[in-house]
Amino acid sequence: MKIIYVICFACLLLFGCKSSKETINLKTGKDFKETWYCKDFEIDSLPGISLDKWYRQNKKKAKKTIIVAVIDTQIDKNHQDLQDEIWLNTKEIANNNLDDDQNGYVDDIQGWNFTAKKDSYIVWGNFEYVRLVREFQNKFENQTETTVSKDDLFYYKEYLRAKKKLEEESSYYKTRLKSLKYSINIFPIAKDSLRHYFPKEDYTYEQLDSLYKIHKINDKTFRQRRENNDRDLGAMIGFLMFRLESNEQTLTEVIESKIQTDSIVNKNLNINFDERKFIGDNPNILEKGYGSKNITISKEGHRSFQDHNTKVSGIIAAKRNNNLGIKGIAENVKIMPLTISFSGDEHDKDIAMAVYYAVDNGAKVINMSFIKEFSLRQQWVSEAFKYAEKHNVLLVHAAGNESFDIDKNPTYPSDNNFDGSAEICNNFINVGSISTRLNTTFVSDFSNYGKENVDLFAPGEEIYTTAAGNTYKFDSGTSLAAPMVSGTAALIWSYYPNLTATEVKQIILDSGTPYNLEVIVPGTKDKKVPFSELSKSGKVLNVYNAMKLAKEVNNKKK
Known part of the structure; x- marks a missing residue:
C-alpha cells in the first residue's frame, strides 16, 4: 500500500502519508496551524479550501445524509470525533451469524474487512509486482517480444517491468538489512x-x-585513544553522526527498523510468501462473503499505517459541533469503513469488491487513498468503476506520493488503461497535494502530478486530523488531499441531492482556485513550470466556490 504504507513506512520506508519536516509558513496562532487548509486566500492569505468562509455564510440546513465509503485500513471507530459518524447497517442484526439483509456479508454492521479472517487480519503482504512475477514467470521467463502472442504482449512487458522492479527493491532492502544488523x-x-x-x-x-x-589534529588524548584502541574512534564518530541524520537515532529505533526491513525482505518482496492463503478465498474469481466484520483497530493496532483510515475519515466527517479536536468538512455524512489495505499492495479483487459493496449499500462517494505501480487484474477494478458510474457514485483517489508524472508512469487504481484508449469512466477524480507556501514549492515535493491524469490539487501538507487511539496528529501526503475532495462532494450532495456524479465532479473541477505561480516540478531540483500545467484543471479545491456553483447548476435543472 504505497500511499499508506510505503510512504508512512520509509518515511518509514516506503500506503498517504509522507511526513514533512519543513516548517509551515503560517500566521501565528494554533488555530491557523491546525486549520490552515480550511482558510481562504483572500481573507487569510493562505491557500486553503475556503471551508470556514462557506460555513460562516451558510444559514441553511442540509437536506440529506450522505454515505462516504473509505476504502483503506482498519479504523478507530471509537474515536471521540468519529464514533457517531460511522455508518450503521440498520438491515443487519449484530452478531447473530446470519446475513439478515441478504447482501452476501454476515454481520456487516459497520462495513467490511476484506483482508481478515474472523478476528485476525493480514499485517504483511506482497507488493503487486511480486505477485505479477509469480503469476507469469513460468509463462514468460524464456520468451521474447517476438515469441509471445499479440494478446500476451502487454502482460509480457508488465512482467519484465515487474521483474526489474523486484530485483532492484530486493537488492536495496537486503543491503539495508545487512547495514541495520551491523x-x-x-x-x-x-x-x-x-x-x-x-x-x-x-x-x-x-x-x-x-x-x-x-x-583529531590537535588533541593528543584523542590521537592516543585512537592509536591505542582497536576501535577506530573516527569511524565511531562518523557512525553516530550518520545515526543523528537518519530516522533511527537510538538503538531501539534501529532495532525496530531492522524488524520492519526483515519483514519487507521476507514477506513484501518474497515470491514464495502468499498472504492470500490466510484468507481462504479463491483469488481467481470475484465473490462475496470472504473476509470479516472486524473493521476497527485492535488494542494492539499500534503500527503507523493502521491509523490511516482514521486520519482520512476525520478530514471528511469529524464532528463539527462537539468542541473537540477538528471539524470535518461535511456535517451530514456517515463513514462506511471498508478495509483492504495492509503493509504491501492492495489486491485488485479486494478493491473491486469493496467498490461493489459501497455502491450496493448506499455510498455516494468512495474515497481511495492508496496507490500501486502495477495492476495484475485491472479489468476487475475497471468494471467495478463502471458499475459505480452507472449507479451515480463518485470515485475520489489520491494521486500518490512518488513525485511521478503519472501521465508517463502508470499508477493504479486509475480511470486510465495506459494504452492510449479512452478513459474508463467519467466519475473519477485524482487529487494531488499542495502546501501553504505561495512560492516555487507550492506543490508538495512528494506529490504525483500529470496534465491528463491528475484532476486538481488540494491541501496535503501538515494536515491536523484524527488518529488512532483517540488522538490527533499532523501528517502529510496526497492521502490527506483526497478526502478534502470527498468531503466536498458529500457536502454538495447533502444540499443538492439531485445532481449527478458527473455534475459533481465537473463542479469541483470548474470551481477550483487558479494560482498564477511558477512551481518546481516534483522530483526535480529546479525545473519550473506554471502551476496550471501539473493537473487537468490547473486548480486547487475551493469549497465556497463549489457550493456556489452547485447551487447554480441545481437551479438550472429545476
Missing part, C-alpha cells in the same frame, strides 16, 4: 567509545563534527 552490533561500541567525551551521551551533530575535525 548498526545494532556497533551501536553500543560507538557509545562506549565516546563516553570519555560525553558521559551523559548528550552530544549533538555539531559537537561530533567539531570533535572529529578539530581534535
Whole structure:
C-alpha cells in the first residue's frame, strides 16, 4: 500500500502519508496551524479550501445524509470525533451469524474487512509486482517480444517491468538489512567509545563534527585513544553522526527498523510468501462473503499505517459541533469503513469488491487513498468503476506520493488503461497535494502530478486530523488531499441531492482556485513550470466556490 504504507513506512520506508519536516509558513496562532487548509486566500492569505468562509455564510440546513465509503485500513471507530459518524447497517442484526439483509456479508454492521479472517487480519503482504512475477514467470521467463502472442504482449512487458522492479527493491532492502544488523552490533561500541567525551551521551551533530575535525589534529588524548584502541574512534564518530541524520537515532529505533526491513525482505518482496492463503478465498474469481466484520483497530493496532483510515475519515466527517479536536468538512455524512489495505499492495479483487459493496449499500462517494505501480487484474477494478458510474457514485483517489508524472508512469487504481484508449469512466477524480507556501514549492515535493491524469490539487501538507487511539496528529501526503475532495462532494450532495456524479465532479473541477505561480516540478531540483500545467484543471479545491456553483447548476435543472 504505497500511499499508506510505503510512504508512512520509509518515511518509514516506503500506503498517504509522507511526513514533512519543513516548517509551515503560517500566521501565528494554533488555530491557523491546525486549520490552515480550511482558510481562504483572500481573507487569510493562505491557500486553503475556503471551508470556514462557506460555513460562516451558510444559514441553511442540509437536506440529506450522505454515505462516504473509505476504502483503506482498519479504523478507530471509537474515536471521540468519529464514533457517531460511522455508518450503521440498520438491515443487519449484530452478531447473530446470519446475513439478515441478504447482501452476501454476515454481520456487516459497520462495513467490511476484506483482508481478515474472523478476528485476525493480514499485517504483511506482497507488493503487486511480486505477485505479477509469480503469476507469469513460468509463462514468460524464456520468451521474447517476438515469441509471445499479440494478446500476451502487454502482460509480457508488465512482467519484465515487474521483474526489474523486484530485483532492484530486493537488492536495496537486503543491503539495508545487512547495514541495520551491523548498526545494532556497533551501536553500543560507538557509545562506549565516546563516553570519555560525553558521559551523559548528550552530544549533538555539531559537537561530533567539531570533535572529529578539530581534535583529531590537535588533541593528543584523542590521537592516543585512537592509536591505542582497536576501535577506530573516527569511524565511531562518523557512525553516530550518520545515526543523528537518519530516522533511527537510538538503538531501539534501529532495532525496530531492522524488524520492519526483515519483514519487507521476507514477506513484501518474497515470491514464495502468499498472504492470500490466510484468507481462504479463491483469488481467481470475484465473490462475496470472504473476509470479516472486524473493521476497527485492535488494542494492539499500534503500527503507523493502521491509523490511516482514521486520519482520512476525520478530514471528511469529524464532528463539527462537539468542541473537540477538528471539524470535518461535511456535517451530514456517515463513514462506511471498508478495509483492504495492509503493509504491501492492495489486491485488485479486494478493491473491486469493496467498490461493489459501497455502491450496493448506499455510498455516494468512495474515497481511495492508496496507490500501486502495477495492476495484475485491472479489468476487475475497471468494471467495478463502471458499475459505480452507472449507479451515480463518485470515485475520489489520491494521486500518490512518488513525485511521478503519472501521465508517463502508470499508477493504479486509475480511470486510465495506459494504452492510449479512452478513459474508463467519467466519475473519477485524482487529487494531488499542495502546501501553504505561495512560492516555487507550492506543490508538495512528494506529490504525483500529470496534465491528463491528475484532476486538481488540494491541501496535503501538515494536515491536523484524527488518529488512532483517540488522538490527533499532523501528517502529510496526497492521502490527506483526497478526502478534502470527498468531503466536498458529500457536502454538495447533502444540499443538492439531485445532481449527478458527473455534475459533481465537473463542479469541483470548474470551481477550483487558479494560482498564477511558477512551481518546481516534483522530483526535480529546479525545473519550473506554471502551476496550471501539473493537473487537468490547473486548480486547487475551493469549497465556497463549489457550493456556489452547485447551487447554480441545481437551479438550472429545476
